[in-house]
Amino acid sequence: MANRSPWIHQLKADRQSVSLSSDVETDVAIVGAGIAGISTAYFLLANTDKKVIILEKGKFARGATGHNAGQIASYFERPFHELVGEFGLERAAEAQLAIESAWGLLDRMYTEAGLTLPLSRFIGHAGLSTLDQVISHLRDNQCRRQAGLRVEAFKVSKDAPFIASIPAEYADLYEVVSKDDIDDLLQTKNAVYHAGLSFQKGCLNSALFCEEMIDFMSKTYPERFALYEHSLIRKVVLRNGVALLDAGKHTVTADRVILCTNGFEGFTILNEGGLAIDTKFHHLVRGMVGYMSAYIEPMNKPPVAISYFEPAPVNADDPYAADPYFYLTRRQFDADGVQGTNLISVGGPEFSLDERMEYTHELEYPDQEKARIDAFVKSTYDTDPNRKIDYQFTWHGLMGYTPSGVRLVGAEPKNPTLLYNLGCNGVGILPSIYGAERISRIVGGEKMPPSIFDPKG
Ligand SMILES: Cc1cc2nc3c(=O)[nH]c(=O)nc-3n(C[C@H](O)[C@H](O)[C@H](O)COP(=O)(O)OP(=O)(O)OC[C@H]3O[C@@H](n4cnc5c(N)ncnc54)[C@H](O)[C@@H]3O)c2cc1C
Numbered sequence: 097m098a099n100r101s102p103w104i105h106q107l108k109a110d111r112q113s114v115s116l117s118s119d120v121e122t123d124v125a126i127v128g129a130g131i132a133g134i135s136t137a138y139f140l141l142a143n144t145d146k147k148v149i150i151l152e153k154g155k156f157a158r159g160a161t162g163h164n165a166g167q168i169a170s171y172f173e174r175p176f177h178e179l180v181g182e183f184g185l186e187r188a189a190e191a192q193l194a195i196e197s198a199w200g201l202l203d204r205m206y207t208e209a210g211l212t213l214p215l216s217r218f219i220g221h222a223g224l225s226t227l228d229q230v231i232s233h234l235r236d237n238q239c240r241r242q243a244g245l246r247v248e249a250f251k252v253s254k255d256a257p258f259i260a261s262i263p264a265e266y267a268d269l270y271e272v273v274s275k276d277d278i279d280d281l282l283q284t285k286n287a288v289y290h291a292g293l294s295f296q297k298g299c300l301n302s303a304l305f306c307e308e309m310i311d312f313m314s315k316t317y318p319e320r321f322a323l324y325e326h327s328l329i330r331k332v333v334l335r336n337g338v339a340l341l342d343a344g345k346h347t348v349t350a351d352r353v354i355l356c357t358n359g360f361e362g363f364t365i366l367n368e369g370g371l372a373i374d375t376k377f378h379h380l381v382r383g384m385v386g387y388m389s390a391y392i393e394p395m396n397k398p399p400v401a402i403s404y405f406e407p408a409p410v411n412a413d414d415p416y417a418a419d420p421y422f423y424l425t426r427r428q429f430d431a432d433g434v435q436g437t438n439l440i441s442v443g444g445p446e447f448s449l450d451e452r453m454e455y456t457h458e459l460e461y462p463d464q465e466k467a468r469i470d471a472f473v474k475s476t477y478d479t480d481p482n483r484k485i486d487y488q489f490t491w492h493g494l495m496g497y498t499p500s501g502v503r504l505v506g507a508e509p510k511n512p513t514l515l516y517n518l519g520c521n522g523v524g525i526l527p528s529i530y531g532a533e534r535i536s537r538i539v540g541g542e543k544m545p546p547s548i549f550d551p552k553g
Pocket of ligand 1: 127
């Protein structure tokens with residue numbers, strides 16, 4: 097099966113690309129035109145007087161940005177209590193607030209750029225099935241409360257088989273409700289879910305968001321902004337406060353270069369006259385391919401985002417056993433001239449990329465993953481046994497996991513001419529936007545307080 101994403105399907109088919117056709121000099125060169133590169137360009141243009149160009153090896157938003165779940169969420173890819181364990185309560189709480197602040201930055205982008213694409217914002221939910229999952233999330237809530245952060249609304253069914261085993265220290269962090277209440281919250285009749293938690297979430301087509309932002313920046317900053325597509329950067333040379341980017345036949349000279357490449361692409365970084373920068377830094381980012389399927393139904397329910405943490409599969413050899421988890425969004429979806437429909441999109445199955453294996457978007461979508469998603473939908477969401485679901489979209493994308501599970505945002509300690517806003521992780525929309533604004537402040541000359549996003553030396 098082909099890789100067919102609903103987000104890319106909504107982009108203009110006839111948009112013209114411009115590629116680099118001569119040498120260029122600029123204040124800032126951004127490599128990568130996903131949501132990180134596009135948002136970084138926007139905040140640099142809005143917050144500084146710098147001239148900014150983006151260099152993209154293919155077409156904009158065809159990376160993770162065009163192949164994700166499009167769910168706006170403010171959590172990290174690791175439980176919050178683990179971040180507290182690694183970075184301390186204060187730093188972890190600052191980082192959590194930083195990511196949540198990106199909601200405001202997103203609003204600012206919508207308002208200033210006059211964006212028209214749908215953005216749904218609502219309370220989303222997560223369903224939990226085991227005691228371990230419940231305790232892990234309660235520990236997160238406990239840390240949040242200690243740090244003075246908003247806690248997640250948490251409900252446990254009075255009939256949960258493990259309710260008597262929940263440690264007493266968490267007693268005031270959850271409410272006991274009926275199983276029906278849990279089912280209503282999670283919009284399921286699946287008996288395995290015994291608890292649910294709720295927090296601010298949203299839905300966005302991040303590829304379409306990039307398209308509208310590019311149109312806005314091209315119109316508003318014609319002298320200071322350009323996007324060059326089909327312009328692969330093979331090498332970055334850092335030389336006394338200047339960066340040279342090798343784009344094949346042409347060279348880009350910039351005062352600052354910002355890698356928004358998702359952390360994977362094979363290029364070389366030479367730090368002339370300074371300490372060697374680990375040119376294999378991208379190998380620090382572990383690759384995971386995530387699979388998703390989506391179908392269309394009448395628009396008879398409001399938008400929602402719900403994650404379902406299943407019990408571990410009986411077969412421990414199943415590669416899925418480590419993280420039995422599905423995420424579902426329902427949102428308005430207008431395409432091909434048809435309006436008034438909802439798109440139900442579901443992801444969950446992930447596959448770890450061998451370090452030697454090159455990921456391409458052309459890889460086949462395995463029938464096995466489609467069947468796994470279909471089995472989840474039938475057991476949990478759309479349980480009409482007579483309905484045959486027609487999945488019009490099946491797609492996959494690459495997630496990069498940094499060892500800490502935290503995005504890299506900031507200047508390279510060995511040479512601040514080079515900056516990063518990368519390391520996508522499975523939750524990357526708000527972190528990319530937060531990183532973009534932080535980068536614009538650094539480039540604007542502000543001294544930023546240390547954070548867990550800082551690249552290490
Ligand atoms: C299956 C899946 C589901 C996800 N679900 C969610 C979700 O629900 N919510 C959420 O917040 N996040 C989600 N994410 C993560 C989110 O999509 C990413 O974090 C985000 O899109 C990353 O944006 P980016 O701009 O950093 O990377 P990308 O979108 O991958 O962009 C990087 C760009 O750099 C270009 N590039 C790379 N190297 C070069 C080079 N040498 N020269 C020129 N160009 C180059 C690439 O072509 C690409 O266009 C998901 C990801 C996947 C894969």
